[in-house]
Amino acid sequence: MMKSVGFIGWRGMVGSVLLNRMREENDFLKINPHFFSTSQLGQDGPIINNIVFKNLKDAYNIDLLKEMDIIITCQGSVYTDTIYSKLRKSNWKGYWIDAASTLRMKNDSIIVLDPINLKVIKKALNSGIKTFVGSNCTVSLMLMALGGLFSSKLVEWISVSTYQAASGAGAKHVIELLKQMGALYNAVSKDLSNNVCSILDIIKKVTKKIQDDNFPLQYFSVPLAGSLIPWIDIDMKTGQSREEWKGQFETNKILDSKNQIIIDETCVRISSIRCHSQSILVKLNKNISLKNIEEIIINHNKWVDFVPNNIEETIFKLTPSAVTGTLTIPVGRLRKSNIGDKYFSVFTVGDQLLWGAAEPLRRMLKLLINI
Ligand code: NAP
Secondary structure, three states: OOOEEEOOOOOHHHHHHHHHHHHOHHHHHHHHEEEEEEEOOOOOEEEEEEEEEEOEEEEOOOOHHHHEEEEEEEHHHHHHHHHHHHHHOOOOEEEEEOOOOOOOOOOEEEOOOHHHHHHHHHHHHHHOOOOEEEEEEHHHHHHHHHHHHHHHOOEEEEEEEEEHHHHOOOOOHHHHHHHHHHHHHHHHHHHHHHHHHHHHHHHHHHHHOOOOOOOOOOOOOOOOOOOOOOOOOOEOOOOOOOOHHHHHHHHHHHOOOOOOOOEEEOOOOOOOOOEEEEEEEEEEEEOHHHHHHHHHHHHOOOOOEEEOHHHHHHHHHHOHHHHOOOOOOOEEEEEEOOOOEEEEEEEEEEEEEEEHHHHHHHHHHHHHOOO
């Protein structure tokens, strides 16, 4: 019998990317889907295989949720905080798949990224684990890029600087970034077309607009267009932001590491719309050649696209605009570091809504459907 799968948060950024991937892969033919909402109860849901799913169910109704074999939520931490423990306390024994970070730290949850940790997932399934959570987006993308080095146990430590897209913060933030961009353009649109105004005057007008009280700042609190924000998520009071803290914790949990691999990050929000980029310095535990490193990276998984370290291929292939909407993980700028033989640097980009969020959840759902 087909499993009943409840979808929550399906109209958000991650949820809509998840639904699109499931449509592309014909996953809906293998399940009995039910759509819930926190805000649009009774309204029309998504269109799947030309059928409109009418009458959205109440995502807060525990009795309705209990009827599901599997729940997959992309709604966010507040929802998970409110519902998950109530549902488990009601004796629901189904599988819970989640994009939010809330449950990642729990001992009885597994962080899923099957090209990296399928063995860990299968072991957990056999031991009766029922809660599976997607990882932080930069963590997933870093592991997809450098998975070969981790599985060969070559990594001593990693230092990461991230360049994270606005969509990593959700739908409302993307809309605000575009409003900010529009406000900047409108401030100088006439000057841009008449070719008379000096560049310094244009910059002055744009800067004035950025500092204007009416600049759209409801969600980011500060300008992102024409600027950047070197802080993502809450303060851990250790000097790190929570986004930075997740790097080491989640990587080691995904890998089920016996010895902690040190990972240190500086996470920065930039004004790209979709796709996170990362500049990574790696210390290996032995000196191996660049050619060898390249082969290990390429051979790990079919989504890695190795970009030779030259200008032309780098600027056309190793950017958010080149990979947006695809599962490709370009890895490039590979070079040995001046620091020493065991150190190399590398740059990678990936669509944080696909491998960074929706795709590992979709693949986990597929594993569960086939149980
Ligand atoms: P989001 O786009 O803000 O969507 C979350 C919910 O917001 C939707 O399900 C919808 O709920 C509501 N919503 C309100 N206004 C909306 C609008 N204009 N368009 C669409 N939805 C709107 O959040 P998200 O980025 O998908 O993130 C969901 C969870 O995944 C979060 O826990 C996040 O931390 C995690 N995550 C996100 C990313 C990422 O790159 N964005 C990556 C990894 C993990 P109702 O329909 O019930 O109103």
